[in-house]
Amino acid sequence: xxxxxxxxxxxxxxxxxxxxxECSQTKGHDRMYWYRQDPGLGLRLIYYSFDVKDINKGExxxxxxxxxxxxxxxxxxxxxxxxxxxxxYFCATGGKQGNEQFFGPGTRLTVL
Amino acid sequence: AQSVAQPEDQxxxxxxxxxxxxxxxxxxxxxxxxxxxxxxxxxxxxxLKYITGxxxxxxxxxxEAEFNKSQTSFHLKKPSxxxxxxxxYFCAVRAYGGSQGxxxxxxGTKLSVKx
Numbered sequence: 468x469x470x471x472x473x474x475x476x477x478x479x480x481x482x483x484x485x486x487x488x489e490c491s492q493t494k495g496h497d498r499m500y501w502y503r504q505d506p507g508l509g510l511r512l513i514y515y516s517f518d519v520k521d522i523n524k525g526e527x528x529x530x531x532x533x534x535x536x537x538x539x540x541x542x543x544x545x546x547x548x549x550x551x552x553x554x555x556y557f558c559a560t561g562g563k564q565g566n567e568q569f570f571g572p573g574t575r576l577t578v579l
Numbered sequence: 580a581q582s583v584a585q586p587e588d589q590x591x592x593x594x595x596x597x598x599x600x601x602x603x604x605x606x607x608x609x610x611x612x613x614x615x616x617x618x619x620x621x622x623x624x625x626x627l628k629y630i631t632g633x634x635x636x637x638x639x640x641x642x643e644a645e646f647n648k649s650q651t652s653f654h655l656k657k658p659s660x661x662x663x664x665x666x667x668y669f670c671a672v673r674a675y676g677g678s679q680g681x682x683x684x685x686x687g688t689k690l691s692v693k694x
Contacts, residue, residue, distance in 0.1 A: 471622075498680065507588070509669060509686035510623075517680070525681070557622060562673075562680050567613055570622035 470494045471571035473558050479577045486545040488574050490558030496569075498562050499541040501525075501533060504555040504573075513556075516541055548578040581606045583672050585685035592660045592692055600655040600688045602670030611673035612653040613682065614644055618666045626668075629653060640664070660692045 471492045480486055492499065497518045502510040512525030514533040522535055530552060532544045545552055555575050559568040584603045592598045604610055611630050615623040627638025634646045644655045655668060667689050671682040 500681070507686060510684040512681060515681060559623075562682065564680070567625040567628055568682060569625070570615075572622045 471558060471560055471569055473556075473571040473574050475574060476572065477575045479579065480548055481579050482549055484548050484578075486548050486576065488543045488556055488558075488576070490541045490543070490571055492539050492541075492558075492560040492569075492571075494560055494569060495538070496560040496563070497538065498560060498568075499535065500559040500562070500568065501531075501541070501543045502557045502559065503527065503552075504557060510557065513543065545576075545578075548576075550578045552576065553578045581672065581674050581683055583670050583683050583685040585668075585670055585688045587688050588686075589689045589691065592690070594662050594692055594694050595659050598657050598660040598664070598690065598692070600668050600670075600690060602653045602655065602685060603651050604653060604670070604672045605651065606672050606675060608675045610646075610651075610653075612644075612646065613671040613673075614638065614642070614653075614655050615669045615671065616640075616666050617669065617687075623669065626655070660690075662692050662694055665690055665692045 474489045500515045501513040511527050516522045516535045534542050555573050557573050558571040562568040582605045613628045614626040617623050627636050629636045629646045637643045667687050669687050670685040674681045
């Protein structure tokens with residue numbers, strides 16, 4: 468969905484490096500999310516934000532941090548990347564009051 | 580605990596045949612249910628949702644889903660499958676409680692439609 472963009476789309480890094488994944492949305496939604504997808508595990512929620520001043524841990528937040536710079540921007544950081552953080556990462560927005568979420572195209576991260 | 584189960588890792592159907600992708604759920608309140616599709620190297624695309632009302636919900640690309648409260652199921656269906664329907668399908672349910680509004684996803688079902 469072009470309304471939700473993620474950068475970079477692919478990234479290869481080494482163990483111990485700091486990585487930031489960025490997400491921007493033009494849908495005007497307050498809520499934003501970060502998920503990771505692993506084969507056979509579906510999508511798991513890392514962090515979510517209901518507005519600029521509200522950030523919450525999801526199911527698997529250890530090893531990650533986030534920043535909500537503005538309503539439209541929500542970044543995910545890996546302070547010291549490790550190989551088991553190799554995954555496909557998705558940003559999403561929306562979801563208020565039963566509405567669906569809209570997903571970005573994903574970032575494929577490989578940690579060597 | 581709130582959860583979603585997709586009991587089949589993969590579903591294989593022949594083009595032109597009907598397809599069903601199964602989903603069952605467990606939530607602490609009235610269920611808000613969603614289906615998403617993921618094509619290779621793409622993000623998730625919304626297909627349809629059930630909030631309230633008619634148990635048969637129609638969505639994008641000719642898909643529909645049937646909500647069954649007694650069986651806590653929300654199976655995705657299509658009367659006639661296309662090869663282009665081959666993709667990964669995710670069922671999701673809205674969470675209640677502290678994380679209200681968040682979606683809980685199933686592990687996904689890979690649909691393969693053969694010519």
